[in-house]
Amino acid sequence: MPPPMTLTAPAADLPMRQRVTVQGPWPTLLGSLAVADAQALDALASSRSLAEGEIVFRRGTAADSLVALTDGQAACGWLEPGRALSVERVLHGPAWLALAGALHDKRHGCDAVAQTALTLTEIPVDPLRLLMVRRPLLALRFVDLLAQEVGRQELRLHELMHKDASARLAAWLCHQFDGRAQPVLRLAERKRDIASQLGMTPETLSRLMRQLSERGLIAVSGYTVRVLDSAALQHLAGP
Amino acid sequence: MPPPMTLTAPAADLPMRQRVTVQGPWPTLLGSLAVADAQALDALASSRSLAEGEIVFRRGTAADSLVALTDGQAACGWLEPGRALSVERVLHGPAWLALAGALHDKRHGCDAVAQTALTLTEIPVDPLRLLMVRRPLLALRFVDLLAQEVGRQELRLHELMHKDASARLAAWLCHQFDGRAQPVLRLAERKRDIASQLGMTPETLSRLMRQLSERGLIAVSGYTVRVLDSAALQHLAGP
DNA sequence: CGCAACATTGAGGGCCCTCAAGAGGTGTGG
């Protein structure tokens, strides 16, 4: 897990004097940012550390803050009493853990559990709203983030509604590989969590992986996957 | 279909002099709004009319505008050559038809077709961004809208992944009824479109409706549904 | 080593899809 990154703001939309290096997790979470905005966020935000297995938040509970995962790994899903978390999303910091809940109806929409020791950064939503009024470029960053999230979710919804399990897996594999030079992937999560996110059982995922291996599309060895026939995989993933 | 509504802005967050009646579709689309913001949007937006059956936009094509449905009915989904639209969302104006596509990657993420004659309102995204910088309260409205959308989609994702068809139907029925005084619902869409949105076939929907009738939970007569046992329906819908 | 957690593999079954036929409703034209 990399430490909080340091990025230089490309800043086509910022005045010259603000084109400087911004420290902290904000560039990774929000993209290019003015120094003053990052400082204002620092002033609002607070940090919290959790141990592995701890519950970050529960669905239905009050959400007065946006929650970002600065370091570690967490899973979102539904926690039923007496059962394990049924994982719907796994996050590796730095990433947004709860972006919409606080902004929407001040309730968390799902449960979240720490899968490793992790650190959170929380921004109270009411002061953030006031800040966004004073600093519209910051508001625009959140607009972009939320629009991205809507786009991703639309894609997932489509796949769940209209693709079968093997097409979903193929699409997921393709997605993991675009933007990557080497055709080798090291799975960062338990296979059961990958399966859960794809809306299938671990058994089905295992069988599909074997099937793809036997057909020569991929080569699997433990948590390492190598793509052998990316075109066929793309074709299997559908349109 | 009602004409563009007239609402009085509650405007807890607006200066006194702006608490006046805002005309046009904006209050319904965006909530309470300053008069100046509405006028600025009017200056940016353009209207367009389409006949029943026409394609509003195709997935993958350039999206340089946010698209709102001011009047009529439209469906979003995937259009495969030689097949009917597989509906994933049906919208009744006034409502947002394409909120995130233009803001996200300037591409439409799905196909949209007019199901009745309809009128659109389109806001070019680049001028809108500039406007949001000058008028942060407007940006906040879009943040809220997008956060709402994310919340709704999270719920749909959860239901598709972890609920069976009857639970999804029960949940959908419950959702249609909360915020409604009478326990009677007039279906506003074709049943095949409802089925498609719920991720099932029309045949399965028909069988489930009959099953719920036989168990005494609802009474169905054509496009009219009456809830008889709302508690049992809620229980069937799951947590 | 023993234990625990995860992954894999197989057998069986249930949910839901596909295909097909029939019923009911609506608009059109003779």
Added chain:
DNA sequence: CCACACCTCTTGAGGGCCCTCAATGTTGCG
């Protein structure tokens, strides 16, 4: 007015996909 085409919904039969349950293999750790 009726025949006809067309669309939608309904109902039934059959089958495939994927889930459930159970047993086994593998890996990591005390």
